[in-house]
Amino acid sequence: MGYSLEVYDHNFEEEVLEKSRQTPVIVDFYATWCGPCQMLAPILKQVAQEYDCVVAKVNTDENPYIPQAYGVQGIPDVKIFRDGEVIDGFVGVLPEPELRNLLAKCQIRSDLDDRMDAVKQAMDSGDSEAAESQLLALCEAYPDRPQLFLDAAKFYVAIGEFEKAEARLAEVPASDRQYAPQVEAVRALITFKRQCDRPVGESELDREFSRACCLTVSGNYKEALETFIDLVGRDRGYQNDGARKAAIAIFNLLGNDHPLTQEYRRQLTMALY
Structure with missing residues (x-):
């Protein structure tokens, strides 16, 4: 869907501001010595692979001008750009579910979002068989998403399949x-x-x-x-x-x-x- 790239002071306008007029750009201001930055990096890498957006990484040690221009004081500092402007963001490491909620708030969609919409449409139309098939396919495609197993469990509760609901709940890591x-x-x-x-x-x-x-x-x-x-x-x-x-x-x-x-x-x- 999207992709990730390194951005520098000299090409920030082209790679972030101009590109954000076509698709949202998530800018990650980071440093190689920053522990929290390293914790956030794989989460943003996953976002770049799944969502219709660009993740632009700016090393604050090597590129001092842009961080200063945008008031970056603590890192990691993540800013979301659309149409050349910052529309949202956060400082520190945001838990993955909260990050995904933020992306949804900013109307940044993923393939998973589109497929979940199809599940909801099937459920709304009363096609339980199609909804179940699509939900199970999503659980298989995204085994690292506990929320999907919870959604599948709720679906089974709604149709009275309690044993199947419990089986889905058992797949949510207890830890x-x-x-x-x-x-x-x-x-x-x-x-x-x-x-x-x-x-x-x-x-x-x-x-x-x-x-x-x-x-x-x-x-x-x-x-x-x-x-x-x-x-x-x-x-x-x-x-x-x-x-x-x-x-x-x-x-x-x-x-x-x-x-x-x-x-x-x-x-x-x-x-x-």
Whole structure:
């Protein structure tokens, strides 16, 4: 898709500013003695191979003018250029998932993005067989992407194939702690799906809990959270604190930065105290 190259003071305008009018250019200001720079380098190399962009590397020791012109003080300093201007960036080593989120925010796409769009289209059209085939092909093509295995597990939960969902979750490295909350959230989705299909009892609380589980499985997280938090306020001990645990599982599923997580985490705290 893209490529990586070394850029110098004398050709920065041509290789970065002019080229960024055709495709995004990610500029990595680095030095050979910089440990964090060496940690970031293979991640950016992978980005250059997968994304529709250029990764331009500028050695700050050998090229002092351009770093000074762009206010580079600490390294690694990564700046993303489009149409001759800096549109975003970061200093230090950004974890790979956060870097990919940043690229998505900057509308820099990869082959994986295009193929995931095809999966979503198949799912939206109700073609589960095509969606499953495409997801499994992606898991095979990108075995180093835990998020793909999580997406595949969520797909299997949605169609009620719980054993296959657990098998996909087992392929997420246990040592990769950044994905642990999502793994637990998908396992919670399995519980939600089971309790949606088979309510645990006949009481009003049981019916409300089951309804919230169904809302979660269908993706109506807002109403699900409202219902779970209402249950917390009505009976904290219901299902061994199950409503609170269910709300937290949704927060993990959405991520800490999601607006619903931020809004309803406060409401959950109020319901508890």
